[in-house]
Amino acid sequence: MGEENRNGRLEDIQQTIKDYVNLRVDEYKLKGVENFSILSNKVLVVLIATMLGAVMLQLLGFAVAFMIGEITGSTALGFGITAIVFAIALIAIYAKRETLFLNRMVKMYVKMFFGNRK
Numbered sequence: 001m002g003e004e005n006r007n008g009r010l011e012d013i014q015q016t017i018k019d020y021v022n023l024r025v026d027e028y029k030l031k032g033v034e035n036f037s038i039l040s041n042k043v044l045v046v047l048i049a050t051m052l053g054a055v056m057l058q059l060l061g062f063a064v065a066f067m068i069g070e071i072t073g074s075t076a077l078g079f080g081i082t083a084i085v086f087a088i089a090l091i092a093i094y095a096k097r098e099t100l101f102l103n104r105m106v107k108m109y110v111k112m113f114f115g116n117r118k
Contacts, residue, residue: 035112042108061086 061082069078093100 038112057086 064085065079065082066075067078068081069075072078
């Protein structure tokens with residue numbers, strides 16, 4: 001009788017362990033889906049903002065180029081000066097790319113994947 005009772009407890013413990021492992025697997029799946037959803041959302045927002053920003057910069061560049069062209073009397077000179085300004089801005093962004101983008105992305109990923117641990 002004691003042997004049957006021990007076997008029953010052992011089976012209960014095994015079942016509890018299986019349930020625990022299944023719950024942990026489900027928890028990791030849910031965290032993965034949540035993190036993927038957050039990442040997808042951020043990618044879409046950045047993509048849309050980048051496209052809108054590019055259109056805005058393009059229109060602003062045209063406006064400034066034509067304005068400088070009116071002031072100097074040469075549209076080509078206006079577009080040349082505007083291109084130089086954009087090239088300087090591009091060089092500045094390229095020089096600061098690690099602090100502007102890489103460090104922030106690493107922090108975001110670390111927070112997203114490891115921030116909820118206790």
